[in-house]
Every structure is written in C-alpha cells, then in structure tokens.
Amino acid sequence: MPDTTLTWLGHSTFRFDTPGGKRVYIDPFLTGNPKLPDGEADPERVDIVAITHGHGDHVGDTVALAQKHGCTVVAPVELANWLQIEHKLENVRDPNKGGTVDVDGVKFTLTNAHHSSSNNNLEYMGEPCGIVVEVENGTKLYFAGDTCVFGDMQLIARIYGPLDVAVLPIGDHYTMGPREAAVALELLGVKRCVPCHFGTFPPLVGTPRELQELAPDVKVEMIEPGDSVTI
Numbered sequence: 001m002p003d004t005t006l007t008w009l010g011h012s013t014f015r016f017d018t019p020g021g022k023r024v025y026i027d028p029f030l031t032g033n034p035k036l037p038d039g040e041a042d043p044e045r046v047d048i049v050a051i052t053h054g055h056g057d058h059v060g061d062t063v064a065l066a067q068k069h070g071c072t073v074v075a076p077v078e079l080a081n082w083l084q085i086e087h088k089l090e091n092v093r094d095p096n097k098g099g100t101v102d103v104d105g106v107k108f109t110l111t112n113a114h115h116s117s118s119n120n121n122l123e124y125m126g127e128p129c130g131i132v133v134e135v136e137n138g139t140k141l142y143f144a145g146d147t148c149v150f151g152d153m154q155l156i157a158r159i160y161g162p163l164d165v166a167v168l169p170i171g172d173h174y175t176m177g178p179r180e181a182a183v184a185l186e187l188l189g190v191k192r193c194v195p196c197h198f199g200t201f202p203p204l205v206g207t208p209r210e211l212q213e214l215a216p217d218v219k220v221e222m223i224e225p226g227d228s229v230t231i
C-alpha cells in the first residue's frame with residue numbers, strides 16, 4: 001500500500017489521504033481560518049471528518065461538509081449527539097474516550113485530552129479528546145487536539161504505540177507551548193512531530209524551531225500551511 005500524505009491547512013486543520021484511498025479531514029476549520037491555503041475552502045471530496053472537541057475553530061465547517069459530501073463524521077458522543085439533533089446529520093459515529101470506531105478500514109480511537117469544549121453559544125459539548133488514527137496499512141497518527149501535557153500520555157504510548165507521528169499544538173496561551181510539547185514527545189516516545197495551533201492568531205506565539213531546540217532527538221517538521229508530509 002502507498003504511504004499516508006498529511007497536509008496542514010493552518011491552525012489545527014489537517015487533510016490526509018490514506019493508503020486505501022480515503023480522504024480524511026481533522027478539525028476542518030476552513031471558513032474564517034486566516035491561514036487556510038488558497039484553493040482549500042471548497043474541498044472536492046471528503047470521505048471522513050473527525051473532530052476533537054466542540055470549539056468553533058475545530059468543528060469549523062463540519063456541518064457544511066457533511067451536508068455537501070455525505071461524509072462520515074466521527075466525534076465525541078455529546079458533540080456527535082448535538083450534530084445529529086441540532087443539525088440533522090445522519091452519518092455520525094459517536095465514540096467516547098477509549099472507544100474505537102472503524103470507518104471503511106480506517107480506525108479512530110479517542111484518547112484523553114486536557115482542555116475544554118463548548119460551541120460558539122457556550123453550550124457544553126462534552127469533554128475534549130485526542131484521536132489516534134490507524135490507517136489501512138497500520139500507520140498510526142496521533143492528533144492530540146487542544147491540550148496541555150499530561151502524564152497519562154505515557155498510557156497512550158503504551159496502549160497504542162508505537163506511534164508514527166504526533167500532531168501537537170505548540171502555540172501556547174490556549175494550549176501547551178513548546179516547553180510542554182517537548183515533554184509530551186518524551187512521554188509519547190515518538191520520534192516525529194507535526195506541530196500545529198501556532199501562528200494563527202497573535203497569542204499563539206510558540207514556534208516549531210523552539211520545539212526542535214527543546215526536543216533535539218525528535219524530527220520536528222518545519223511546515224507552512226499547505227505543506228504536506230509523508231507518513
């Protein structure tokens with residue numbers, strides 16, 4: 001099978017194509033994303049959307065994408081219920097932490113995350129999550145979601161590792177910055193990191209170079225919005 005191609009679309013939004021040909025969006029914040037690359041606002045194809053928590057810069061365009069493309073949406077149970085009840089989405093999978101759902105050969109497992117989760121009306125959307133995605137050839141991508149570092153990242157490594165890549169927020173202010181992200185990489189035992197949630201808005205001051213200095217034994221991808229990496 002071919003490799004997985006992971007493309008950063010700015011902030012915490014990612015698109016990746018799996019070895020089996022599925023196109024997956026993580027936290028699809030397209031409308032209003034100041035770092036969204038040209039040509040990415042109206043995707044030509046979406047097979048699966050997965051969401052880490054209910055904040056507007058992560059739920060983003062999920063409803064519009066699901067209505068247009070009929071894609072499967074994977075979301076934590078309370079958020080999934082809200083999408084089904086308030087927005088009448090039908091093809092929604094609703095795991096909770098520790099649970100795994102298989103969508104056409106792509107497995108999504110929700111992990112713990114330490115953050116908050118509400119919609120733009122400040123309604124409770126359940127607890128935030130990270131997501132371990134295992135694609136058809138066994139490659140594992142860990143999307144931490146918005147979080148600080150926490151000791152039980154060791155459990156994520158123990159249960160779901162080895163992880164091929166960790167996608168970590170590094171911006172600081174609303175999530176962990178580079179100092180905490182470096183510890184997260186140590187706890188996860190991962191040797192490759194794709195940083196995100198930095199540079200989008202003024203408070204998000206952490207940088208990949210800071211993280212690389214603090215985690216010299218890990219390959220930190222120095223990506224810009226629109227860049228892709230092969231996993």
